Amino acid sequence: MHTTPVDGTADPRFTAVRERFEQNFTERDEVGAAVAVFLNGRNVVDLWGGTADPATGAAWTADTLAPIASTTKAMASIAVLHLVEEGRLDLDRSVAEHWPAFGANGKDAITLRQVLSHRSGVVSLEHAPVTFEGLVEGGPVFDAIASATPQWTPGTAHGYHGVTFGHLLSAVVREVTGSTIGAYFAEAVAxxxxxxxxxxxxxxxxxxxxxLVVPNNVEEVMLGIGVPELAGLYAALADPGTLTFRAMYGSLQIGWESADDPRYSLVEAPSTDGTANARGLAKLFAATIGEVEGVRLFGPALAEQAGTVYASGRDEVLNIRTDWGLGFMVPGGPMVPASIPAGSFGHGGATGSFAFADPANGIAFGYTPNRGSELLEGNDLRVNDLVDAVYESLKP
Structure with a gap:
């Protein structure tokens, strides 16, 4: 049987994580990847292996970075909650108090809490879709959000802010700090x-x-074959008249064909195009639930709110069940591995990346592959196997 060498370290207690990581290469078509786990602020798993660039054969190393797609939204949320912890933002004040232009077209009472929990209704930019040029300039994306109309009465329903989320938060951070969210995150968090x-x-x-390596079986991915929980999503994506299509494909003039273009990693795209390694993501989440090297990003009260369920049930955008905390996916629906307990919070991305924190068990986890996920936002068999192994390792 072909094996891929895996480098790095894992505490003996977490041998199962190393075994599952190795199996991802032999059984799950892993190309290159890294996984990291922190336990009570200490790095107990830091593994990597495989190929970083199939075209050149370059090996994945300890310092390899990967595109993380929508897991970037977690980084944006953490930056915002850091500002809330410092008292510079208030979750229940209207966004328009900080960013007056946002108040147009029925958005004047939308709060930061509603945005973070995907309840604001500001999900579609079909009137002015995001382009690469818009990302470079920044302003056109902010202007499109400011002129958008909510797709439901804010606070009465929820739906994934797949395209708008990070940019909306970036505009708020810019108004409060003078820096976009990428610059603020770099200086105050990273x-x-x-x-x-x-x-x-x-x-x-x-x-x-x-x-980035796009999945080989794109047709099967788009049809959602074998995943009944996602059938509603893929059916809606195939119909240009649905809010699902308008909020996702219709709001972003950038597709998988551009996913491996490094230009998109260089611009600030806080909804979709961040980069990280597994160690960095795990350490980031560890600092949301405890002190790491003398740093804690926000306190227990905000960490508890991050993992509190603010929205659950049918997602108006994705047309499936989703569960949202305060800026994060939370356990409950098909977006989060089933073994992650209530009170945890995290995010996944279409590149296969996934990261989360579990305050009750002191666990923080990061996973960064370069082969895109077969399922929505990273929750596929590779990450499920790794997360299952983490919790098996915690048992006496």
């Missing part, structure tokens, strides 16, 4: 912790970036 996590990758870091 630098104190020494994180390899970026919302807008510095060009000097490009040589470390793994090459």
């Amino acid at each position: 630098r104190p912790l020494g994180l390899d996590c970026f919302i807008g990758l510095p060009e000097a870091e490009l040589p470390r970036l793994a090459k």
Whole structure:
């Protein structure tokens, strides 16, 4: 049987995580990846292996970075909650108090809490879809959000803010700090912790970036074959008249055909195009539930709110069940591995990445592959196997 060498370290208690990680290469078509786990602020798993660039055969190393797609939303949420902890933002004040232009077209009373829990209704930019040029300039995306109309009465329903989420938060952070969310995250969050996590990758870091590999079976992925829980999503994505299509494909003029273009990692795209390694993501989440190297990003009260269920049930955008906390996916629906307990919070991305924190058990987890996920937002068999192994390792 072909085996892929795995490098790094794992505490003997977490041998099962190393075994599952190795099995992902032999049984799950893993190309290159890294996984990391922190337990009570200590790094107990830090593994990597495989190929960072199939075209050149370059090996995945300890410092390889990967595109993380929507897991970037977690980085944006953490930056915002850091500002809430400092008293510079208030969850229950209207966004328009900080960003007056946002108040147009029925958005004047939308609160930051409603945005973070995907209940604001500001989900569609079909009137001015996001383009690469818009990302470079920044302003056109903010202007499109400011002129958007909510797709439901804010606070009365929930739906994934797949395209708008990070940009909306970035506009708020810019109004409060003078910096976009990528710049604020770099200075206030990543630098104190020494994180390899970026919302807008510095060009000097490009040589470390793994090459994204789009799944071979794209047709099966889009049809959602074998995944009944996602059938409603894929049916709606195939109909341009649905809110699902308008909020996702209709709001973003960038598709999988551009996913491996490094230009998108260089610009600030806080909904979709951050970069990180597993160690950086795990360390980031560890600092949300405890102190890491003298740094804690926000206190227990906000960590509890992050994992509190603010929205559950049919998602108006995804047309499936989703469960949302305060800026994060939370356990309950098909977006989160079943073994993750209530009170935890995290996020996944279409590149296969996934990260979360579990305050009750002191666990923080990060996973960064370069082969895109077969399922929505990273919750596929590879990450499920790894997460299951983490919890098996915690048993006496």
